[in-house]
Amino acid sequence: MREVVPEAYRRAPQLVLRHALTLLSIAPEIEHVIAVSDPLRRSFEFSREGNSRFWTRRLADGLVDFLLAYFSGADGAGLCFENVHAADALDQELIAVLLRRAHPEHLLVSVGTRSDAVSEPLLSALATHARIVRPASPGPASAGILDDAPPSTLRSLAEAYIASDCTSDDLPARRAYEDLDSETRRALHLAHVTSLAQRNELSLTLGAIPFHRERAAPQVAPFVAAAAYCMRMAYYEACLDLARRGAALVDDRSPEYAALGRNIVFSLLLLHRLDEVESFCQKVETLALDPLLRSHCAYAMAILNARIYDGEKRNYDAARAWVGKATALAELGPDTDAKVVNLVFLRNTLALVEMRTGHHAEALRMVSDGLKRLQNDAPSRYPMESIVLLHNRARLHVALGQPELALEDYATLLRHEPSNSEAHFDRGILHQRLGRHRDALADYDLAILWSPPYDEVSFNRAQMLAVLDRKDEALADYGYVLSLEPEHLGALVHRAALLCERGELGAARGDIERALRRSPRHAKALSMLGLIEMAGRQWAEARRAFDGAIESDPSEATAWINRATLLARRGEPEAALRDLDRALALGPNATALHNRDCLRKSLAGE
DSSP: OTTTHHHHHHHOHHHHHHTHHHHHHHOGGGGGTSOOOHHHHHHTTSOOTTSOTTHHHHHHHHHHHHHHHHTTTOTTOEEEEOOGGGSOHHHHHHHHHHHHHOOTTTOEEEEOOSOSOOOTTHHHHHHHHOOOOOOOOOOOOOTTTTTTOOHHHHHHHHHHHHHTTTOOOOHHHHHHHHTSOHHHHHHHHHHHHHHHHTTOOGGGGGTHHHHHHHHSSOOSHHHHHHHHHHHHTTOHHHHHHHHHHHHTTSOTTSHHHHHHHHHHHHHHHHTTOHHHHHHHHHHHHHTTOOHHHHHHHHHHHHHIIIIISOGGGOOHHHHHHHHHHHHHHHTTSOSOHHHHHHHHHHHHHHHHHHHHTTOHHHHHHHHHHHHHHHHHHOGGGHHHHHHHHHHHHHHHHHHTTOHHHHHHHHHHHHHHOTTOHHHHHHHHHHHHHTTOHHHHHHHHHHHHHTSSOOHHHHHHHHHHHHHTTOHHHHHHHHHHHHHHOTTOHHHHHHHHHHHHHTTOHHHHHHHHHHHHHHOTTOHHHHHHHHHHHHHTTOHHHHHHHHHHHHHHOTTOHHHHHHHHHHHHHTTOHHHHHHHHHHHHHTSOOHHHHHHHHHHHHHHTTO
């Protein structure tokens, strides 16, 4: 992006600015190249820690959107990635998405690697979307390849190898590097670190500089800073890697280890690597390390038991016990704003337990008390740290049937952080449930503005566009959802419905067949198939589809309503009425009421 964006900004500034949030997240150095608005700049002041581990997938899709738009219409455009076996997990994820979404006639993607040791999802993407070319082996290098080279040439070759971050395929350069004595090698790495640091590029502090530091005079400070940055940006894989490498450089009782250990345990937790969370927490407890680190580990164990473990392994009593332990350890620390924040969030975890055990009113009280404590005891931290609590309280108000109070909390939250995409999305869902379709659409638009793309919000936006009779735009949005998630069942079924309305039965059938290949007993898809068959006057096939939908999910009201329509048309009004009664037994439904009223009037001869 450091290579592409300057030229792109000259040629298509509006395109770059439309994707600025994604581009700045990936390559923060470009803030010196493009015009960054104050609201966008402020959005980066808020930590993304706690975001879903799929945040990086959003960034990958956002970057691919930018690249596809920028290179659209270009002849022979291509992107070539080398040494991909040495790329970190987040870069490999990006390349996987690019391979899937880029058509080679428009943008040819070349992936060079000297090893099959790449991670998922890139491994599957290469197998599915790439043509694999394996060049002939060059054979072993001659043992005497550098025997006659002067020292100055050997040093230049070794420096070139270091400049490649030790990924070069040049055999003489690699051999010259390997033949260096350890002191000279460390000195060259240190000189390269100095050169990189002078460029003042943040991205280098997250990769190249720590890499060369490990091979020069190891220092833990770059790892502490880099891991903290990656945690704030929700780059959990990178955070974990940096924190573990930094932790290997220091004693496990040092303050630096405590800071790195906190990021290790929370990265593992947010990546849902649960066995590793348990193992790390057990190690910290066994060694009786820093009390605050032990508190963080106890908090992680509470979250596992309260929210993440499945089924019988979830244990709310254990969660309460772990919160108690974490609180006692946190209380040992000095009286600081950070301590207040930690204690408030531990109480927030107890509120989660109360909510999960059906005590919503008690949970609401605990979250409200936490907000008051933040405001009174750590006012400087309140604007940033209140966000999670306000979001949780809004959800509790929804659960308690208090939508207007929830809307008040969302409004307060968004005054603090107008760029919170998830809050806009959740408020949009609430507006949608309340039938406030234009308000919902406005929130979905803001959710899209303040995040790289994610399929859930675009899908909901498409639903609102359809309700507001903006059908062409809805179709476009469903298509975009399917570009992000090709097997998105909801988008396939809803797009099929719109296509069926327009009489495009072939295209509608294609979407439903895709859905049913993915989920053969999907009730909504089978019900939609029945409508397509009815439109083509294939009555027997329509009946089989409706029967299959009802058998698959008797709570699918649309299947009962649609089968009633078929039965009425085929001269079975009594059976149709029974189906409409079954639909209404599931809950209020205007279509079922209208159809039943019409059918009864018809039977009465009115």
